[in-house]
Amino acid sequence: MEPESTPQLSLKISRSNSSSCCQSGRAEEKExxxxxxxxxxxxxxxxxxxxxxxxxxxLGFGKPLDVAxxxxxxxxxxxxxxxxxxxxxxxxxREGTTLRWKPTKVDVDDHVVVPDLHPESxxxxxxxxxxxxxxxxASLTTVPMNFSRPLWELHLLNIPTSEAAAVAVFRxxxxxxxxxxxxxxxxxxxxxxxDPASLPTLPESRPPPPPPPTSASPxxxxxxxxxxxxxxxxxxxxxxxxxATSIWLKDTPTALKGGEGVEFRSKRVxxxxxxxxxxxxxxxxxxxxxxxVLVGVTSAGISRYxxxxxxxxxxxKKQQLLKASTRLRSAMIINMRPKLEIHDLAEMMAGKNCGxxxxxxxxxxxxxxxxxxxxxxxxxVRKGKAxxxxxxNSLQAVLAYRCATFxxxxxxxxxxxxxxxxxxxxxxxSYSNVVGPVDEISFYGHPILYLAPSVYGHPHAxxxxxxxxxxxxKIVVAVDESTIPYxxxxxxxxxxxxxxxxxxxxxxxx
Numbered sequence: 001m002e003p004e005s006t007p008q009l010s011l012k013i014s015r016s017n018s019s020s021c022c023q024s025g026r027a028e029e030k031e032x033x034x035x036x037x038x039x040x041x042x043x044x045x046x047x048x049x050x051x052x053x054x055x056x057x058x059l060g061f062g063k064p065l066d067v068a069x070x071x072x073x074x075x076x077x078x079x080x081x082x083x084x085x086x087x088x089x090x091x092x093x094r095e096g097t098t099l100r101w102k103p104t105k106v107d108v109d110d111h112v113v114v115p116d117l118h119p120e121s122x123x124x125x126x127x128x129x130x131x132x133x134x135x136x137x138a139s140l141t142t143v144p145m146n147f148s149r150p151l152w153e154l155h156l157l158n159i160p161t162s163e164a165a166a167v168a169v170f171r172x173x174x175x176x177x178x179x180x181x182x183x184x185x186x187x188x189x190x191x192x193x194x195d196p197a198s199l200p201t202l203p204e205s206r207p208p209p210p211p212p213p214t215s216a217s218p219x220x221x222x223x224x225x226x227x228x229x230x231x232x233x234x235x236x237x238x239x240x241x242x243x244a245t246s247i248w249l250k251d252t253p254t255a256l257k258g259g260e261g262v263e264f265r266s267k268r269v270x271x272x273x274x275x276x277x278x279x280x281x282x283x284x285x286x287x288x289x290x291x292x293v294l295v296g297v298t299s300a301g302i303s304r305y306x307x308x309x310x311x312x313x314x315x316x317k318k319q320q321l322l323k324a325s326t327r328l329r330s331a332m333i334i335n336m337r338p339k340l341e342i343h344d345l346a347e348m349m350a351g352k353n354c355g356x357x358x359x360x361x362x363x364x365x366x367x368x369x370x371x372x373x374x375x376x377x378x379x380x381v382r383k384g385k386a387x388x389x390x391x392x393n394s395l396q397a398v399l400a401y402r403c404a405t406f407x408x409x410x411x412x413x414x415x416x417x418x419x420x421x422x423x424x425x426x427x428x429x430s431y432s433n434v435v436g437p438v439d440e441i442s443f444y445g446h447p448i449l450y451l452a453p454s455v456y457g458h459p460h461a462x463x464x465x466x467x468x469x470x471x472x473x474k475i476v477v478a479v480d481e482s483t484i485p486y487x488x489x490x491x492x493x494x495x496x497x498x499x500x501x502x503x504x505x506x507x508x509x510x
Contacts, residue, residue, distance in 0.1 A: 039088055039099040041408040041416060042360035043175035046457075047088075047099070048417040050263055051424075053174035053457035054145075055182055056478075058137065058269065060164030062447040065156045071108045073444035074154070077189050077346075079106040083176045083358070084150050106150060113155045129161045134270060140171055141267045141456045151176055163273070164449050174455070178362045180335045183434060183453060188345040190441040190448065199342050200437035203468075231393050238366070238396035242403070245329075245366055246422035252326045254371075255309035256302065257428050258461025258483045267463075271452040271476040272491040276468055278502045285505045286378065288385045291433050294466050295388055296381030297501060298431065299369045301494030302328070303380075306371055308489075329368045330431040331424050331460075334397040336361040363401040364423060365391050367431065377504040380497070421459060429462035430455070436469040454478040462490075 039047075046053045078084050086101040117132060127135075136157065145151050151173035158166045172182055192198045241249070251257055282293045370383055400423070407415035424430070434453060441448050451467050452474050461483035467474040475494050479487045 036089075036100045036102050039101060039175060040359050041405065041413065042178075042362075044099060044413040045404075045408075045417045045420055046174040046360065048413065050421045051417050051458055052263075053455055054141070055170075055172045055174055055179060055453065055455050056137065056140065056269065057170040057172075057183070057186065057454075058133075058271070058452040058476075059168045059170070059443065060161070060449040060452075061166045061168065061443070062449050063165050064158050065166045065168065065446060067112070067114055067156055070154070070156065070444050070446070071112055073189065074108050074112070075106075078152075078185070079108055079111075081185065081345075084152055087150060088147060088175070104150065110149055111153050113153060115155065115157065117157060117159055129159050130163075133157055133159060133161055133167050134268065137169055138266050138268045140169065141269075145171070145173055166446075168443070174360070174457070177358055178335070178360045179333070179432065179434070179453065179455070180337065180362070181358055181360075183451075184342050185345050187437065187441070188342045190437075190443050192437075193440040193442045193447050196442065196445075199346060200441045201439055202342070203435055203438055227393075231395065234390065234394035235396065235399065238391075238394045239399050241366060242396060242400055242423070245426050246419045248426075250426045251328055251428045254306055254326065254328060254428065256306065256328070256462050256484060258459065258480055262461050262480050262483065263457055263459040265480050265482065267454075267456040267478045268481050268487055269452070269454050269456075269476065269478045270487045270491060271450075271474050272495055273450060274473050274475060274495050274498055276471050276473045278498060279473055282381060282501055282505060286381055286385070288381065289388075290468075292385040292388055293381055293501075294433055295367070295369075295384035295431075297494060297498045298330075298464060299371075299384055300374075300377065300380040300497035300501065301490070302369065303371045303373060304493040304497060305486075305490050307373060308493075326371050327368070328371055329366050329427045330429050330464075331427045332365045332367045332391075333430065333432040334363045334365055336363055336397070336401060363397040363404075365397050365400075366423075366427060367391060369428075377497075377501045381501060425459040428460070429464055430458065430460050431464050433466045434468070436467055438470065440470055450474055452476045 045051055082103070083101070085106045086103050088099045089102045090099050115136065117136060136155075140155070145153070153171045155169040155171070156166070157169065161167060170186065176182065177185070187200045190200055192200060279290055279293050279297075283290050286293075367387060369387075374380060404416045404419055407419050436451055448469075450472070451469050452465075453467055454463055454465055454476050456463070456478055461480040463478040465474075465476040467476060475491055477487055477490060479490070481487070484490065
């Protein structure tokens, strides 16, 4: 669900790429009429009552927003994209179970919102510009979209905050595509600030592992057989856990675990900037990946938060509610595509018919997070790396995707939605790690200072995203405040955990 824009686990066994959600750049024409493509099964799941999800992206800018220029830019790019210029229609009385995309004329004025917000007009005398923007975003999470129009909005807030001269908020229904598609599409609307003719530059991904040699030595052959056995065993165990979690295996109730109906409540989205260089220093010192470090930081941060929340009662007495047996897991979002090119998306919006894997091609991995207070802060990263490496030697993400597809075919959209709801509601939070541009980019001439994506509408009280951009890392949390009343404290705990882990790195002797 998210930006979903998500970490990719490099599985040891190759997986086949699904083409069920692959869309061409333009709707094909047949006998002079445009073919109206059906909404994908995954897109229909995101239209169901308990999984009615929206992606929201907050962008901070270095100068005030020129509304006329932005509207003109959207008309020339985003409004030409097939999904952003179509509505969902149904010929069936059971709306939401059989839908198709119908091209329509886009009036950008219907999608660009410029609210009249002023800090001095707030009902609270102490409301800061940051608080005003935060409250506005929270209010959006309670307002449904108009489904008679293409399902996207851009809210332009010309309010100077502590981090930016102005803020824009994209709100997009998840049925249009997953986080990887939508964030890549958003980046396709931007250009490098230093070179306005160039698209954003993303970090180079790791090359795939080389195929095994055709004539392997006996030792290499034994190693290959062992790898297959390990992956097979891990996959079998993870399949049992996947089925059990979807049906009955719930996480331990904690101060982060939402209750029934959490998907219908408003969400507060808050974010904090930390140094990407600090993350890379830890990565290089411990010979792991950025995602390994972030999993470790997450475990350390939520351990700090939970031990504080569970460590004291209203009367000030200490109590021990967290045990070693506490089960706390995330539904980690996995992008099932090998790659999604920003260049191809830019050509799509220019009207060129280029094949792009568009849609909702995501899956989930159930990732456990230990709740503990280790003496050595580096143990969080070590255990995080071990947990992620274990998932790399499993096909759980592929199985989850195939199971959902099978249930939809056998029992309809309700079957796939039931599995998704069970998987999410029985875990504690959503987690994803999004790779962003390495250079500063501009949105129709407006330099972007930060990107903060998130998602809401699913049954988690906590959604945690990490978004890299230039030399910074945004920590973004979306919370149900009735469950997590101190979201800024959680952010501070995550940032402090990164600092403590960084300081624990052994210094090299000169």
